[in-house]
Amino acid sequence: MLSRTADHLYWMARYIERAENMARVLEVTYSMSLVPNAAQSEAALWLPALEISGNVDAYEEEYGDVNAADVIHYLAMDADNPSSIYNALRNARENARAVRVAMTSETWENINALWLEFSQFIGQDLAKSGLREFCDWVKARSHLFRGVCFGTMLRDDAFSFVRLGTFIERADNTARLLDVKYHLLLPEEEEIGGAVDYYEWSAVLRSVSAFQAYQKIFSDTIVPWRVAELLVLRRDMPRSLHACLDEISPILEQLSGARHTECRRLAGELHARLRYGKMQDIFQHGLHEFLSDFIDSNNLLGAEIQRAFLSINAS
Amino acid sequence: MQKSPKMFFDEMQLDASKLDEKQVRHIYAAYHDWLKDIPHHQLESKRQEAELLFRRVGITFNVYGEADGAERLIPFDVIPRLISSKEWSKLSAGAIQRVKALNMFLHDIYHTQEIIKAGIVPASILANSQYRPEMFGVDVPNQIYAHIAGIDLVRTSESQFYVLEDNLRTPSGVSYMLEDRKMMMRLFPELFRRYHIAQVDHYPQVLLKNLRAVAQHGIQDPTVVLLSPGAYNSAYFEHAFIAQQMGIELVEGTDLFVRNNAVYMRTTQGPQKVDVIYRRIDDDYIDPLVFNADSMLGVPGLLSVYRNGGVTLANAVGTGVADDKATYIYVPEMIKFYLGEEPLLENVPTYELSKEADLQYTLEHLHELVVKEVQGSGGYGMLVGPAATKKEIEEFRLRIVSKPANYIAQPTLALSTCPTLVEAGIAPRHVDLRPFVLSGKTVTLVPGALCRVALKEGSLVVNSSQGGGTKDTWVLEDTDDETEVLQSLAALSKEPKLNKNTKNSKVETVC
Numbered sequence: 032m033l034s035r036t037a038d039h040l041y042w043m044a045r046y047i048e049r050a051e052n053m054a055r056v057l058e059v060t061y062s063m064s065l066v067p068n069a070a071q072s073e074a075a076l077w078l079p080a081l082e083i084s085g086n087v088d089a090y091e092e093e094y095g096d097v098n099a100a101d102v103i104h105y106l107a108m109d110a111d112n113p114s115s116i117y118n119a120l121r122n123a124r125e126n127a128r129a130v131r132v133a134m135t136s137e138t139w140e141n142i143n144a145l146w147l148e149f150s151q152f153i154g155q156d157l158a159k160s161g162l163r164e165f166c167d168w169v170k171a172r173s174h175l176f177r178g179v180c181f182g183t184m185l186r187d188d189a190f191s192f193v194r195l196g197t198f199i200e201r202a203d204n205t206a207r208l209l210d211v212k213y214h215l216l217l218p219e220e221e222e223i224g225g226a227v228d229y230y231e232w233s234a235v236l237r238s239v240s241a242f243q244a245y246q247k248i249f250s251d252t253i254v255p256w257r258v259a260e261l262l263v264l265r266r267d268m269p270r271s272l273h274a275c276l277d278e279i280s281p282i283l284e285q286l287s288g289a290r291h292t293e294c295r296r297l298a299g300e301l302h303a304r305l306r307y308g309k310m311q312d313i314f315q316h317g318l319h320e321f322l323s324d325f326i327d328s329n330n331l332l333g334a335e336i337q338r339a340f341l342s343i344n345a346s
Numbered sequence: 347m348q349k350s351p352k353m354f355f356d357e358m359q360l361d362a363s364k365l366d367e368k369q370v371r372h373i374y375a376a377y378h379d380w381l382k383d384i385p386h387h388q389l390e391s392k393r394q395e396a397e398l399l400f401r402r403v404g405i406t407f408n409v410y411g412e413a414d415g416a417e418r419l420i421p422f423d424v425i426p427r428l429i430s431s432k433e434w435s436k437l438s439a440g441a442i443q444r445v446k447a448l449n450m451f452l453h454d455i456y457h458t459q460e461i462i463k464a465g466i467v468p469a470s471i472l473a474n475s476q477y478r479p480e481m482f483g484v485d486v487p488n489q490i491y492a493h494i495a496g497i498d499l500v501r502t503s504e505s506q507f508y509v510l511e512d513n514l515r516t517p518s519g520v521s522y523m524l525e526d527r528k529m530m531m532r533l534f535p536e537l538f539r540r541y542h543i544a545q546v547d548h549y550p551q552v553l554l555k556n557l558r559a560v561a562q563h564g565i566q567d568p569t570v571v572l573l574s575p576g577a578y579n580s581a582y583f584e585h586a587f588i589a590q591q592m593g594i595e596l597v598e599g600t601d602l603f604v605r606n607n608a609v610y611m612r613t614t615q616g617p618q619k620v621d622v623i624y625r626r627i628d629d630d631y632i633d634p635l636v637f638n639a640d641s642m643l644g645v646p647g648l649l650s651v652y653r654n655g656g657v658t659l660a661n662a663v664g665t666g667v668a669d670d671k672a673t674y675i676y677v678p679e680m681i682k683f684y685l686g687e688e689p690l691l692e693n694v695p696t697y698e699l700s701k702e703a704d705l706q707y708t709l710e711h712l713h714e715l716v717v718k719e720v721q722g723s724g725g726y727g728m729l730v731g732p733a734a735t736k737k738e739i740e741e742f743r744l745r746i747v748s749k750p751a752n753y754i755a756q757p758t759l760a761l762s763t764c765p766t767l768v769e770a771g772i773a774p775r776h777v778d779l780r781p782f783v784l785s786g787k788t789v790t791l792v793p794g795a796l797c798r799v800a801l802k803e804g805s806l807v808v809n810s811s812q813g814g815g816t817k818d819t820w821v822l823e824d825t826d827d828e829t830e831v832l833q834s835l836a837a838l839s840k841e842p843k844l845n846k847n848t849k850n851s852k853v854e855t856v857c
Contacts, residue, residue, distance in 0.1 A: 032595075032613055032614055032615075033595055033597060033601050033611055033612065033613055033614075034601070034612045034613060034614055035597075035598065035600070035601050035612070036595070037614045125577070128404065128577050129576070129577040130596075131404065131586045131590070132586045132589045132590040132595075132596045133596075136403070136590075139404065140402055140403055140404070143401075143402060143403070143404045144402055147401060147402065188614060192614075286614065288615075340614040341614070
């Protein structure tokens with residue numbers, strides 16, 4: 032297939048996934064802010080949401096103080112924030128529009144409808160009301176997007192690039208979420224596995240749809256290291272890093288064919304780390320170090336995929 | 347220019363001024379019978395439903411220079427234009443004849459120029475800016491230049507059709523022919539049971555077959571692509587739609603490159619050779635090395651490969667010289683010259699302002715004539731005398747006098763009207779018709795056309811850039827004779843019957 036087409040499909044999927052993850056972050060932060068007796072200040076509560084999206088500086092330059100209303104607007108609707116949900120969905124739709132031929136008409140119409148529906152939220156003050164409905168809507172549209180791709184697309188390269196985009200983006204988001212939360216919620220003097228506020232960790236789990244899975248697997252109180260294990264090493268947890276690499280690695284094997292691509296090697300290496308790694312070792316090394324290293328490697332993987340298949344000069 | 351509607355031939359009524367009278371043309375009888383019982387609000391809600399569906403599918407066009415979100419819909423009218431089987435036979439034969447002659451003309455003008463030697467077309471045509479000297483002596487496969495031609499037809503009476511212009515460069519609008527039909531079938535399935543309507547949806551397959559047939563000799567399984575200026579082009583939806591329907595890659599200039607006298611596209615698995623390019627980019631932008639050097643849309647070196655026979659372009663480079671308004675006047679003569687036949691379709695009588703007498707006449711009758719710029723298109727650069735103000739006429743007069751050869755003039759045609767859904771109800775609006783003629787091993791057209799409608803009351807300009815809309819065109823199968831009409835009328839009160847495939851549902855072939 033055309034490199035440009037593959038590029039658009041890959042980014043379309045990444046942007047949809049990005050919007051979903053941003054909605055999850057907003058939703059979980061919002062529900063934490065509703066917990067009575069929240070010890071944290073409003074700013075302390077909402078800052079992590081900005082950190083996960085990776086643009087605290089840009090926010091502070093535009094808005095100054097960190098407060099709920101501004102952060103919500105910035106992350107959901109701000110047209111000047113390149114990673115706002117607004118821009119993610121807009122970019123997803125623009126990418127889809129550029130290659131509408133390469134997907135099934137159901138897939139295209141689904142994304143086009145998403146964008147048309149989005150207009151109902153524009154101008155709405157989400158901080159005042161409707162944030163939860165908005166986040167639910169974004170998540171539902173993302174589910175629908177994956178469903179329509181899965182249910183209608185031929186299992187060819189086009190489908191592979193869509194899947195690739197979804198999981199590269201998801202791996203990045205899960206790693207960031209966990210990193211920011213872990214860093215913040217674990218007081219330095221406290222030992223790993225110490226008492227951590229149940230609400231906050233359960234919120235983290237809920238933000239990646241892992242709360243019920245946790246209960247089912249561990250049937251125990253929520254402790255940070257198990258949360259980390261669930262989101263890093265458990266391959267049966269669909270938003271874990273391991274699960275993402277389980278998807279990415281075989282796709283790159285198949286796309287590379289007889290070619291020796293750096294992205295294939297890199298994915299294999301990352302995959303092996305997650306597949307054979309032990310949580311104990313990761314903690315000993317420092318979870319934060321592990322996660323930031325993962326985020327860097329995953330970025331590099333993205334760049335290598337770009338180089339091998341997607342950029343206009345690929346040939 | 348509000349004239350009495352009686353002056354215009356109406357496609358449905360014998361007398362457009364009496365909308366309620368049952369003096370409908372017989373092909374419309376069953377439709378009219380159905381329509382008269384449908385309340386306005388019901389039609390209006392169907393119209394809104396169509397708009398919603400078109401938006402959802404993304405059948406939109408971009409308006410250049412407007413901020414994003416400014417994607418527009420071309421208005422769609424829910425009342426179809428009907429064409430009888432007999433009318434269609436005549437029109438399609440005429441259009442095919444015309445395109446054959448035009449292709450022969452293009453081959454001739456880029457080779458031995460017999461038509462100039464015979465004194466039928468003046469040698470001055472070689473100075474036309476649309477004449478591409480780069481194409482002189484170049485042989486194109488099957489001697490086909492205009493693989494896709496849109497022939498614009500207008501009607502002024504029951505029996506009188508005229509060819510308004512030929513579109514041989516990158517004619518557009520066929521997606522509306524196909525999508526309008528799909529929409530009508532969705533909105534009004536009951537009508538499709540009552541009428542035998544010829545099918546059009548095989549158009550992309552015919553086109554693909556033709557495009558594969560014009561690959562260079564010896565290529566077994568040619569790769570065909572559609573070259574588009576990209577997602578910001580106003581016709582992008584159509585490009586994407588047709589490419590998808592044909593199952594071919596939709597490429598942009600940056601996806602292609604030239605190497606060793608061949609064109610390749612960049613794919614995830616490395617370069618892949620391209621054999622036929624259905625290009626929707628004008629000549630001027632197709633190769634920055636030869637034509638417009640600023641063009642980012644084209645492919646550097648493409649023309650050189652093309653001239654050496656390394657790739658086929660559809661349409662060919664240089665077709666503009668044949669659909670130019672200055673060339674138009676010679677088409678009936680071309681038909682006689684190349685085919686030895688009498689033209690089946692008439693040209694609109696045209697004044698050539700390069701001729702002193704014609705110029706004189708035109709300047710004296712500007713208020714009743716339509717004056718067109720020779721190389722203009724899209725309804726720009728045009729004076730509609732009867733609708734223009736005194737000031738507009740005087741301004742245009744100065745432009746004509748300064749460069750008379752740039753203009754032609756034609757009488758204001760009493761374009762037929764077709765009932766159209768407007769805010770106040772159903773009212774007559776002027777229409778034209780653009781069937782698409784496809785040339786491959788044979789010259790064919792599917793039984794259907796783009797019908798454009800001028801939505802503004804009294805307006806004669808149907809271009810979408812000037813506020814025109816579209817209608818589905820129904821070519822009826824064999825409903826001309828009385829028994830069929832009676833049957834279709836009787837079908838109204840009986841069990842609906844299914845479409846049967848008869849003559850027109852197949853591709854018409856004359857070759």
